[in-house]
Amino acid sequence: MNINNNYKTNLTEEKPTRVRYLVLALIFINIVINYMDRSNISVAASHMSKDLKLSTVQMGLIFSAFGWVYAALQIPSGYLVDRFKPRVVYACSLFIWSLATLLQSIVGGFGSLLGLRLSIGCFEAPVMPASNKVASSWFPTNERASAIAIYSSAQFVGLAFVSPLLFILEDKLGWKFLFILTGLVGIAWSIVWYALYRDPSKSKRINNAELNYIKEGGGIVEDEDVDNSTAKEKSQFKFSDLKMMFSNRKLIGIYIGQFTISSTFWFFLTWFPTYLVEYRHLSFIKSGFVSSVPYLAAFCGVLVSGFVSDKLIKKGVSMGVARKTPIIIGLLLTTTIIGANFVDSTPLIVMFMAIAFFGNGLATITWIFVSLLAPKNLVGLAGGVFNCTGALSSIVIPIVIGIIVSGGNFTPAIALIGILALIGALSYIFIVGKIEENN
Structure with a gap:
């Protein structure tokens, strides 16, 4: 009799899903695309500067334009992530910076290229605050360092492995194709991100066992029944x-x-x-x-x-x-x-x-x-x-x-x-x- 009871208990015991690892894979790909679109300008620079007749001084300004805007918008981006949530902020950022990347293929000179690089810096600004917010929501404290390490390693994957591929593409097909391809990849992925990502409490893939594991382990999970207006009021600047x-x-x-x-x-x-x-x-x-x-x-x-x-x-x-x-x-x-x-x-x-x-x-x-x-x-x-x-x-x-x-x-x-x-x-x-x- 005891054996049968134990057997029934084991059958009804819910095994935690592993949806958080899918989320981690999504962030990882986000970061790879992010660093791909940061570095593709350096791959294209040699041939592009000759075609557009850009001086070394102008190229220096184009290289630095990203950093100025990216740094300046970090604090506003962090506020946006708190107020509008990573799913929306990340999707919009990905789509717009990828569109700007694609448009670099049709620039006519210094001014238009500079403007697009500023746009890329602007819309890539929320990436790291949003990634950290997602990791804090989906991973308990005892797993969070590993999660952050894995998605942080994506920047080096982009630089060590993707960059050589970009050099080959640019050499074979030209700098314009390079921007078209990398831009289209990001635009397509922004749609995938928006379709797949949900906060833990709103995900249909996660079960209660995994959700409780995350909550009890220190994950910052918002309750599903929290009034949306109340949440926004709490995140007022x-x-x-x-x-x-x-x-x-x-x-x-x-x-x-x-x-x-x-x-x-x-x-x-x-x-x-x-x-x-x-x-x-x-x-x-x-x-x-x-x-x-x-x-x-x-x-x-x-x-x-x-x-x-x-x-x-x-x-x-x-x-x-x-x-x-x-x-x-x-x-x-x-x-x-x-x-x-x-x-x-x-x-x-x-x-x-x-x-x-x-x-x-x-x-x-x-x-x-x-x-x-x-x-x-x-x-x-x-x-x-x-x-x-x-x-x-x-x-x-x-x-x-x-x-x-x-x-x-x-x-x-x-x-x-x-x-x-x-x-x-x-x-x-x-x-x-x-x-x-x-x-």
């Missing part, structure tokens, strides 16, 4: 909220850390190929191969970081130690970039750069602190401020390094990246301090 974003010591600590982490990323994205060709005198083909090695190392670092952090949580290690350890170790590893100043061997240079960018990858789970430290109704706004500080490095670092290396010496520039990484580690140790999750 208040200057006191913005003031809190800039006065909370722990938040300031992660802002500093994010600027230093992003500084390393933007060095590799902008100046690293020039460093290899002009300062280390590698051939163009060889520099292309060498520059892919740090991206692969960073990709590995991101994945290791998330899984190690979540593993520590499951083993009972405190939240602060589990989340901060990979970041601090990663930033300290990034300081080894300075070692490249003391060697001339290409393999050793690649080794130091790969270790540094692996460390940068380890440190990229910083987004988890936005959901841990910010009030739950302000995760989007906090994410906007957080990403704004990181995006500022896309403006500052290329310019500062350009000034430093104008005399032909990269040594101080490499040292600067290492010093900034050390500052980031110290910020997490002394300014962020002990971590306790907000309610």
